[in-house]
Amino acid sequence: MISCAGLLHGSRKTSAMLRTLEGEGPVVLQLFAGDERTLLEGALIAVPSSEFDAVGINMACPMPKVLKKGAGSRLLERPEVARTMVRALTAAGLPVWVKTRKMPLNSPMDTLAFTEMLLEAGASHVCIHGRSPGQRYGGDSDRSVILSAARAFPGMVAASGDVYTPDDVSDLLDGGCSAVFVARGAFRDPFIVPAALHRCGFPVETSLLCADPGRRIGELVLLGDALAAEEGERIALLLLKRFLSGIFRGLRGASRFRQAIAVVPGWVEMRETLEEWKANAGRGEQHD
Ligand SMILES: Cc1cc2nc3c(=O)[nH]c(=O)nc-3n(C[C@H](O)[C@H](O)[C@H](O)COP(=O)(O)O)c2cc1C
CATH class of the missing domain: 3.20.20.70 (Aldolase class I)
Structure with missing residues (x-):
């Protein structure tokens, strides 16, 4: 706009x-x-x-x-x-x-x-x-x-x-709409677009549909790195912070990391915290 x-x-x-x-x-x-x-x-x-x-x-x-x-x-x-x-x-x-x-x-x-x-x-x-x-x-x-x-x-x-779920997207398309705009739904679930495309029968990279939290966080770290390279670290931090609740929704032990990430000063620190969470998730060590 x-x-x-x-x-x-x-x-x-x-x-x-x-x-x-x-x-x-x-x-x-x-x-x-x-x-x-x-x-x-x-x-x-x-x-x-x-x-x-x-x-x-x-x-x-x-x-x-x-x-x-x-x-x-x-x-x-x-x-x-x-x-x-x-x-x-x-x-x-x-x-x-x-x-x-x-x-x-x-x-x-x-x-x-x-x-x-x-x-x-x-x-x-x-x-x-x-x-x-x-x-x-x-x-x-x-x-x-x-x-x-x-x-x-x-x-x-x-x-x-x-528009919060892949079903919302397909219901609107089935109802006759030619396109559907995803807005705050992407903050709630950063993977809603690939999930909706998949729901509607389009080919989608499987890593984007994977439910494993470590893999999902890995994809978001890649997004943050690309944003930091293209737009600078401030924008990467701002955008990834908006995805925070969506990234960690329903995950055990995530509250400590959410709180830590909410106050990080830059993308580098946020990246480290996300990587740490990923490593702990891999070892099954996340506890509230
Ligand atoms: C962060 C953010 C940025 C937006 N930017 C635009 C914009 O540039 N142009 C526009 O037409 N609508 C914009 N919108 C409005 C959305 O397209 C959408 O119409 C609105 O959020 C309602 O959809 P929702 O209930 O699924 O969030 C924006 C919404 C959000 C949350």
Whole structure:
């Protein structure tokens, strides 16, 4: 999710977020802006910078700093602006994807009508998060509203919200969604994506499906090393810390390590602690 205003102001931090890795793909670049001119000008800077397969507009983010710019889920209150933005972005030459949310109860347009309007304006794909903007990330995501839109516009609607298990993914696909977004489910189970792909019949490397805690931690250490090499140790530490509860969920003796890891100052120390846990796990020495 990249700020078009940031790109237009030449922010180096924003531009750095455009980088993709060799061999990575497909990648959908997601932009946010509050008007069509900023959006298109930002897109014209961003699109040539990497190999993107589609360009998205965020109409879902409920955070005040995004709303204040008239962007994110504020666009659900401004359907005319949303429509103009989709039309304008088609000029960037890539398929346009929109991420949106369930419409609030009191809006003049319901979720189905808003989705239809986006598709008619030229969007190729719409992902609906089944919470209204007022819910932010709390309460339940309304799966029925997403599935109604998916049935009404086959192949054009993806689902987001409360996706925590491989069954959630396959239920949404079976219900007619063309794609499913995994978000906080990846913090709860860092291996949810390979597990869901496997559940849906795709070939997946077996090491990613392995239930052995030592092997799983080994895979996460590899991820941390790759992140440290690409993005620096601070990012590796930050991301792996978010996976902590998912890494150790339900494992005997993990609490001591979780506490130790929560306060490590850097990736090197976190790596050592994870390796120590792995070695103890191998010797069957983990005790609460
Ligand atoms: C750490 C984090 C980062 C996110 N970043 C984005 C983003 O860049 N663009 C976007 O459209 N949604 C983003 N989201 C929202 C998710 O795509 C998703 O719609 C939301 O978390 C609801 O799904 P969940 O209930 O399965 O977590 C993010 C969510 C989380 C937790």
